[in-house]
Amino acid sequence: MPTPGSGRGFIWLGLVLSSVCVALGCETQANSTTDALNILLIIVDDLRPSLGCYGDKLVRSPNIDQLASHSLLFQNAFAQQAVCAPSRVSFLTGRRPDTTRLYDFNSYWRVHAGNFSTIPQYFKENGYVTMSVGKVFHPGITSNHTDDSPYSWSFPPYHPSSEKYENTKTCRGPDGELHANLLCPVDVVDVPEGTLPDKQSTEQAIQLLEKMKTSASPFFLAVGYHKPHIPFRYPKEFQKLYPLENITLAPDSEVPDGLPPVAYNPWMDIRQREDVQALNISVPYGPIPVEFQRKIRQSYFASVSYLDTQVGRLLSALDDLQLANSTIVAFTSDHGRQSMDLVELVSLFPTLAGLAGLQVPPRCPVPSFHVELCREGKNLLKHFRFRDLEEDPYLPGNPRELIAYSQYPRPADFPQWNSDKPSLKDIKIMGYSIRTIDYRYTVWVGFNPDEFLANFSDIHAGELYFVDSDPLQDHNMYNDSQGGDLFQLLMP
Numbered sequence: 001m002p003t004p005g006s007g008r009g010f011i012w013l014g015l016v017l018s019s020v021c022v023a024l025g026c027e028t029q030a031n032s033t034t035d036a037l038n039i040l041l042i043i044v045d046d047l048r049p050s051l052g053c054y055g056d057k058l059v060r061s062p063n064i065d066q067l068a069s070h071s072l073l074f075q076n077a078f079a080q081q082a083v084c085a086p087s088r089v090s091f092l093t094g095r096r097p098d099t100t101r102l103y104d105f106n107s108y109w110r111v112h113a114g115n116f117s118t119i120p121q122y123f124k125e126n127g128y129v130t131m132s133v134g135k136v137f138h139p140g141i142t143s144n145h146t147d148d149s150p151y152s153w154s155f156p157p158y159h160p161s162s163e164k165y166e167n168t169k170t171c172r173g174p175d176g177e178l179h180a181n182l183l184c185p186v187d188v189v190d191v192p193e194g195t196l197p198d199k200q201s202t203e204q205a206i207q208l209l210e211k212m213k214t215s216a217s218p219f220f221l222a223v224g225y226h227k228p229h230i231p232f233r234y235p236k237e238f239q240k241l242y243p244l245e246n247i248t249l250a251p252d253s254e255v256p257d258g259l260p261p262v263a264y265n266p267w268m269d270i271r272q273r274e275d276v277q278a279l280n281i282s283v284p285y286g287p288i289p290v291e292f293q294r295k296i297r298q299s300y301f302a303s304v305s306y307l308d309t310q311v312g313r314l315l316s317a318l319d320d321l322q323l324a325n326s327t328i329v330a331f332t333s334d335h336g337r338q339s340m341d342l343v344e345l346v347s348l349f350p351t352l353a354g355l356a357g358l359q360v361p362p363r364c365p366v367p368s369f370h371v372e373l374c375r376e377g378k379n380l381l382k383h384f385r386f387r388d389l390e391e392d393p394y395l396p397g398n399p400r401e402l403i404a405y406s407q408y409p410r411p412a413d414f415p416q417w418n419s420d421k422p423s424l425k426d427i428k429i430m431g432y433s434i435r436t437i438d439y440r441y442t443v444w445v446g447f448n449p450d451e452f453l454a455n456f457s458d459i460h461a462g463e464l465y466f467v468d469s470d471p472l473q474d475h476n477m478y479n480d481s482q483g484g485d486l487f488q489l490l491m492p
């Protein structure tokens with residue numbers, strides 16, 4: 001659920017990086033095309049760390065766990081804004097939302113903010129064949145209705161044909177009729193086209209890998225999966241992995257006493273679904289009936305397991321085609337939650353460039369609207385065992401100095417119909433969060449959408465949670481602290 005506090009994603013980089021290291025010698029940067037490493041970037045929509053490799057005891061994710069076991073797994077990675085389009089445009093351009101000026105779904109950064117280069121564009125300009133499958137950029141105006149073609153991609157991006165049924169009436173309800181439901185376990189042979197978008201995307205991605213096997217150029221393949229984003233439309237056999245009686249409830253489902261109303265997400269997109277509407281849940285705080293809570297969690301976990309099998313098929317193909325030892329795999333979500341090192345998704349661009357041996361884009365000046373190629377994130381190469389590569393002089397060595405930034409816009413101080421996804425013109429308040437290894441600190445401040453200006457002397461509310469004593473962020477300590485001073489101290 002998108003709030004600044006949960007504006008956390010996570011990235012893993014590096015399947016078989018160690019063998020690549022051996023093959024190439026980690027001291028030297030890949031330079032000639034024969035040495036160049038391929039990139040497989042897997043982007044998952046709305047995945048939180050409900051995965052075995054993050055310690056979840058219930059969720060079955062053997063393929064992703066297997067990938068993680070060969071990879072560098074980031075335990076504390078944060079999205080810059082936990083909304084699909086702003087998050088993706090941020091990490092794909094390597095700029096923060098305050099630079100892309102995209103907080104909603106209504107503008108294209110190249111005309112609205114600056115002509116910023118993207119990760120795939122940079123690889124394309126460096127001799128890679130770049131390919132997009134499924135939901136990589138958010139579709140629509142935020143990527144100029146073309147997934148940022150032709151700049152980012154060598155040829156037109158692929159979208160699964162069955163994508164158009166995602167929000168239509170294809171879910172068989174208890175009444176035998178078809179509905180547009182939140183909970184949507186399906187018999188795949190019965191749905192239109194007899195397939196699902198993520199299955200189609202996997203098949204397309206495997207075909208592209210087969211083509212690339214004999215290619216003289218290295219490739220950059222981005223595969224964007226739709227699940228576990230709502231609606232939970234997944235093959236019904238995955239439900240069997242999660243008998244309802246085994247599903248636990250969220251450990252802290254109550255709205256915390258000290259939560260400022262501006263911080264609350266009224267989950268309007270969930271309420272629109274037919275099965276949820278039928279529950280007549282009070283706006284904005286609910287509660288959701290306990291049995292339905294269990295069903296939501298069951299279907300989320302089942303969707304994760306379904307996603308996991310798709311990731312498994314894709315990675316098996318990479319192995320079978322003997323591409324695994326020359327391919328860097330990066331796996332990330334656009335949203336998510338965590339629990340060692342803090343990293344931000346905005347660092348994916350410089351890190352992937354560095355890992356592939358390309359020149360790492362220089363740090364952005366402030367402001368940087370006029371600069372096409374620069375980075376606001378950090379080159380995280382140091383986290384890998386690539387000690388001999390040029391180190392990023394800006395990467396602090398002390399984890400207590402690491403900070404992740406995240407933001408979330410609101411139209412009003414109290415939850416209302418558009419609180420979770422306000423359009424730019426309606427944004428009145430911006431929540432800015434900093435997360436350190438010790439605490440999460442958020443201030444909700446006045447925001448002027450015409451000038452793109454936050455007013456830090458106009459504080460609407462604040463939040464402060466200590467990680468060790470309050471890991472679930474239920475006890476807001478803002479009013480007990482010298483909040484404002486602390487924030488002043490920590491602003492960059």
Ligand SMILES: *[C@@H]1O[C@H](CO)[C@@H](O)[C@H](O)[C@H]1NC(C)=O
Pocket residue numbers: 023322325326
């Ligand atoms: C990867 O493995 C294949 C087959 O095992 C081998 O032919 C190829 O040379 C290897 N490539 C690298 C870069 O090690």
Ligand SMILES: *[C@@H]1O[C@H](CO)[C@@H](O)[C@H](O)[C@H]1NC(C)=O
Pocket residue numbers: 029030031032357358359
């Ligand atoms: C790649 O090789 C070219 C020509 O040999 C050289 O000028 C360039 O600096 C090299 N780039 C990297 C990143 O090593």
Ligand SMILES: *[C@@H]1O[C@H](CO)[C@@H](O)[C@H](O)[C@H]1NC(C)=O
Pocket residue numbers: 115151372
């Ligand atoms: C934006 O960048 C692209 C890719 O480098 C370039 O082709 C295009 O001309 C640029 N547009 C403007 C308006 O500078």
Ligand SMILES: *[C@@H]1O[C@H](CO)[C@@H](O)[C@H](O)[C@H]1NC(C)=O
Pocket residue numbers: 110111144
């Ligand atoms: C966006 O797409 C339109 C229509 O295809 C095109 O005319 C326009 O040049 C594109 N914008 C940019 C910045 O490339």
Ligand SMILES: *[C@@H]1O[C@H](CO)[C@@H](O)[C@H](O)[C@H]1NC(C)=O
Pocket residue numbers: 240241242243246
């Ligand atoms: C459900 O829980 C029971 C009791 O803990 C356990 O024996 C069973 O294996 C679980 N079922 C699944 C599918 O995880």
Ligand SMILES: *[C@@H]1O[C@H](CO)[C@@H](O)[C@H](O)[C@H]1NC(C)=O
Pocket residue numbers: 280282
């Ligand atoms: C929905 O709930 C409201 C109170 O929250 C109640 O007044 C109304 O009658 C309910 N509607 C239905 C159809 O149950």
